[in-house]
Amino acid sequence: MCKSSQSIPCNFAGPSCKQPHLPAIFAGSCCVQQPWRPQLIYLILFEDAPDMSHMRDALMKEHLAFLAENAKQIQSAGPLFDGSDGAGGAWLVEVDTHEEAQKLVEADPFWPSGLRQSVRILRWHHVFRDGAQT
Template sequence: MPFLIETFDKPNHQHVRQASRPEHLAYLEANKALLLACGAKLNDDGSDGGGGLYIVDVDTREAAQAFIEADPFHKVALFAEVTILRWRKAYLDGVRHI
């Protein structure tokens, strides 16, 4: 069953996010087979909202935890908080799955 991972950046760490972004994107590309969806959270004006969402197709919470801990953003201690929840795919890209 997929897992939803939500991250919350530490305050005033935009410089850390920007410095680590190329490695983060390379990590996502290398693991794209696990990604159902992912992206940064944004403010209404389009500026960075300080965190992200990932929906990963892994079998266990431990695998989801290992996925986020291997992310370069996690390795540079960008996150103040990370939540991991099981996720049931009801609709994806307009297709019903239940």
């Protein structure tokens, strides 16, 4: 008996069940190994149109509700500043594809308002967290 990457006792035949790409998933009283594919993390950078700041205030309640409704995918979000001036925003999003990230952007109440001047969706490769290499 060994332990999976999630420290779940596992009866998987072979020493490789400690590999993070083979987590243990319980099926009744036994443990079944299934392939695991991590979701990708995207950094989404928004630049706001300078003459549309009134839309931010008008839609903030709806925008925050949207973020809460999509908290499973949108891991972190917040405004960006250039000195004391608002410059846009950034999200860290965990989804399977670039297209899914784009759909989230377009579903945000800020999107159709004209507030966003530009958007960049960049795949982020996570290599360091909490003082350790990942």
